[in-house]
Amino acid sequence: MNTTHALRAVRRTLLPALSLAALCAAVATAQAADIDVSDARLSILPGDTPGAGYFTLHNASDETISLVGAESPAFEAVEVHESMEHDGMMHMHELEAVEVEPGASIEFAPKGHHLMLMRRTQEVNVGDEVDVTLRFADDTTLPVTFDVVSPTAL
Numbered sequence: 001m002n003t004t005h006a007l008r009a010v011r012r013t014l015l016p017a018l019s020l021a022a023l024c025a026a027v028a029t030a031q032a033a034d035i036d037v038s039d040a041r042l043s044i045l046p047g048d049t050p051g052a053g054y055f056t057l058h059n060a061s062d063e064t065i066s067l068v069g070a071e072s073p074a075f076e077a078v079e080v081h082e083s084m085e086h087d088g089m090m091h092m093h094e095l096e097a098v099e100v101e102p103g104a105s106i107e108f109a110p111k112g113h114h115l116m117l118m119r120r121t122q123e124v125n126v127g128d129e130v131d132v133t134l135r136f137a138d139d140t141t142l143p144v145t146f147d148v149v150s151p152t153a154l
């Protein structure tokens with residue numbers, strides 16, 4: 001775990017989820033309207049293991065957008081991760097930002113980019129819906145509803 005990672009975890013713990021959401025709503029601008037998220041699924045296993053969030057993000061604006069984080073009331077921490085294969089083993093690491101150029105799409109999918117949702121604050125079961133707020137570099141936010149699915153349904 002690197003220093004940036006540790007600092008981020010501390011900052012998120014100190015900010016109550018509700019005030020953060022209110023703050024984000026207040027600063028949201030028109031940009032979020034040009035960002036399109038589809039097929040949002042949250043894959044979970046029983047027990048308090050991390051969940052993995054998958055979706056397709058389309059940038060319909062005329063500027064490059066940069067996804068820098070996410071929050072969810074159902075989890076204490078959400079990170080943007082990328083999985084990579086190295087020496088025949090899958091590894092993942094946290095990304096500071098994921099950029100999407102104007103008119104482009106990026107797919108968050110198994111074995112690639114994903115949101116890692118850690119430490120549940122409430123019960124989360126297959127069939128539920130979980131609210132996740134995506135946060136971009138210019139402080140705009142985008143609320144997305146994820147369908148909770150079993151990993152076998154992906």
Ligand SMILES: [Cu+2]
Pocket residue numbers: 081082092093114115116
């Ligand atoms: Cu991960």
